[in-house]
Amino acid sequence: MESSTRSNPTIQFPLNLNSTTTTHDLYGKRKVIDEMDFFAHNKDSHGGGQPIAVDDGDGKPNRTVTNFSGPPSVLDFNVNTGLHLLTAPNTAGSDESIVDDGISSNSDAKRAKTEMAVLHAEMERIDSENKRLKEMLNQMTNNYNGLHMHLLTLMQHQNDHIHSGEEHKNGNGNGVLVPRQFMDLGLAVGKDKDGVSLSSSKGRSGRHPPSPIDIEREDLSPENKIPRLSSDHSPQSVDQVTEATIRKARVSVRARSEAPMITDGCQWRKYGQKMAKGNPCPRAYYRCTMAAGCPVRKQVQRCAEDRTILINTYEGNHNHPLPPTAMAMASTTSSAARMLLSGSMPSADGLMNSNFLARTLLPCSSSMATLSASAPFPTVTLDLTESPNPLQHQRAPSNQFPIPFTNTQQNPSAALLPQIFSQALYNQSKFSGVQMSQDMDQGTHQMKQGQQSQLSDTVNALATDPNFATALAAAITSLIGGSYPNNGNNNTTNVDTSVNNNNGNVTTSKQ
DNA sequence: CGAGTTTGACCTGCGC
DNA sequence: GCGCAGGTCAAACTCG
Numbered sequence: 001m002e003s004s005t006r007s008n009p010t011i012q013f014p015l016n017l018n019s020t021t022t023t024h025d026l027y028g029k030r031k032v033i034d035e036m037d038f039f040a041h042n043k044d045s046h047g048g049g050q051p052i053a054v055d056d057g058d059g060k061p062n063r064t065v066t067n068f069s070g071p072p073s074v075l076d077f078n079v080n081t082g083l084h085l086l087t088a089p090n091t092a093g094s095d096e097s098i099v100d101d102g103i104s105s106n107s108d109a110k111r112a113k114t115e116m117a118v119l120h121a122e123m124e125r126i127d128s129e130n131k132r133l134k135e136m137l138n139q140m141t142n143n144y145n146g147l148h149m150h151l152l153t154l155m156q157h158q159n160d161h162i163h164s165g166e167e168h169k170n171g172n173g174n175g176v177l178v179p180r181q182f183m184d185l186g187l188a189v190g191k192d193k194d195g196v197s198l199s200s201s202k203g204r205s206g207r208h209p210p211s212p213i214d215i216e217r218e219d220l221s222p223e224n225k226i227p228r229l230s231s232d233h234s235p236q237s238v239d240q241v242t243e244a245t246i247r248k249a250r251v252s253v254r255a256r257s258e259a260p261m262i263t264d265g266c267q268w269r270k271y272g273q274k275m276a277k278g279n280p281c282p283r284a285y286y287r288c289t290m291a292a293g294c295p296v297r298k299q300v301q302r303c304a305e306d307r308t309i310l311i312n313t314y315e316g317n318h319n320h321p322l323p324p325t326a327m328a329m330a331s332t333t334s335s336a337a338r339m340l341l342s343g344s345m346p347s348a349d350g351l352m353n354s355n356f357l358a359r360t361l362l363p364c365s366s367s368m369a370t371l372s373a374s375a376p377f378p379t380v381t382l383d384l385t386e387s388p389n390p391l392q393h394q395r396a397p398s399n400q401f402p403i404p405f406t407n408t409q410q411n412p413s414a415a416l417l418p419q420i421f422s423q424a425l426y427n428q429s430k431f432s433g434v435q436m437s438q439d440m441d442q443g444t445h446q447m448k449q450g451q452q453s454q455l456s457d458t459v460n461a462l463a464t465d466p467n468f469a470t471a472l473a474a475a476i477t478s479l480i481g482g483s484y485p486n487n488g489n490n491n492t493t494n495v496d497t498s499v500n501n502n503n504g505n506v507t508t509s510k511q
Numbered sequence: 512c513g514a515g516t517t518t519g520a521c522c523t524g525c526g527c
Numbered sequence: 528g529c530g531c532a533g534g535t536c537a538a539a540c541t542c543g
Contacts, residue, residue, distance in 0.1 A: 269514090269515065269516085270515075270516060270517085271516090271535070271536075271537095272517090272518085272534070272535060272536075273516090273517070273518075274532090274533070274534070274535095276532085276533075277531085277532060277533090283533090283534095285534070285535075289515095297534095299534095
């Protein structure tokens with residue numbers, strides 16, 4: 001049905017950091033060298049870090065080097081390929097070439113053997129260098145994610161002030177927004193206001209003796225997840241209903257990746273795997289292990305139509321502090337949950353009120369998000385697989401609404417986009433994620449201001465760092481240039497990353 | 512040996 | 528009530 005088998009055979013962005021396969025082609029080195037492409041700075045000169053055949057003079061390319069040459073940058077990692085250590089028989093005047101000239105083939109074989117050994121060692125060294133660079137890039141990406149998240153939060157606060165007049169009209173007297181009633185719930189996942197487990201209903205299975213973990217698990221039991229809307233409308237029951245439903249709301253992220261999982265900053269433990277109907281690929285179930293009893297879970301499954309597409313579905317709110325990268329995703333899921341429930345919780349058709357559309361329909365969008373009311377659970381789907389996808393519209397059921405969301409980058413990494421989307425969600429839900437809600441829970445505007453100030457300080461400190469913009473540019477360039485080689489940019493891909501020192505805004509734009 | 516993964520069994524909800 | 532599918536559990540297994 002889906003003709004998504006676009007001529008896209010080489011989505012080989014090495015997100016698969018675990019790739020240790022030894023399948024070599026041609027020269028037996030291509031595998032390792034290809035990973036270097038991840039860090040290619042420009043794609044116009046030599047095809048973007050493509051392996052470059054180096055002729056030793058015999059007319060046959062017998063070794064490859066990766067083009068690290070890019071625009072001279074502060075971010076020069078000083079990658080020493082070390083290839084100068086090799087013998088250079090093609091070099092006129094080389095001692096070795098003189099010695100070898102005219103010598104027996106036996107000597108040539110020895111030399112070749114030695115060279116092979118050297119090359120092998122060199123490959124290993126480059127591989128380790130590659131890994132180190134990847135770690136650096138990951139760290140940089142994480143830093144960027146965190147910073148971006150903070151910025152989004154700050155911008156949201158500004159929006160809050162702008163919309164404050166309108167919101168006060170909603171009038172529950174104390175100026176508390178309707179969606180805000182959900183904010184505390186994210187904090188108290190698994191516990192009621194007395195700190196007691198909400199597991200009021202029966203356990204889902206009588207097999208297990210009660211344990212602290214089981215108590216937490218009971219919160220996740222279907223009975224709690226989909227509480228029945230009884231006639232009991234006491235505040236506590238309403239809270240429980242809301243919380244349970246929030247936990248059921250899901251955010252699904254579709255992204256192309258060869259890796260088994262999309263790195264989202266959290267630690268996950270696999271607790272199950274199932275064959276889902278209609279999909280030959282198994283669905284894996286993961287649980288967040290960053291804190292004991294964290295209710296967040298995710299499902300990972302490859303798309304049946306296009307197995308290069310990885311579908312990550314997140315559910316729940318973290319009950320613990322998060323690293324910046326993880327916070328982005330967490331904010332996305334929690335915001336999505338609240339967005340889905342705010343406005344008109346029982347009526348799926350009411351999800352998309354005009355207010356939401358007005359705030360989220362932003363220009364310059366490329367990636368698509370859809371809200372699904374038809375799924376068993378309210379689900380937000382982010383499609384990061386390509387630019388605006390006509391198939392997406394065709395496939396979307398009548399009750400799914402494609403939502404372009406602000407994204408000025410063509411196709412940033414899967415780790416970056418959720419937080420951008422979260423901003424759109426956040427605009428609607430007035431919720432900034434678990435950590436922010438912890439502060440807001442203090443209930444004072446001063447706290448908000450204090451945090452803004454603190455964040456601003458952090459942002460400005462980073463923004464004034466002359467290395468930061470360059471590092472950020474390089475990281476994003478690598479991500480974009482490496483992760484989506486088929487986005488029609490096998491030519492030059494320039495990313496202009498500028499840091500506005502005045503307001504701390506970090507903007508990235510692809511030229 | 513501990514942490515993580517695999518995998519078959521079990522539970523629940525839902526449609527018929 | 529029955530069967531199916533999704534989701535979860537936990538013993539067995541693997542790996543570092």
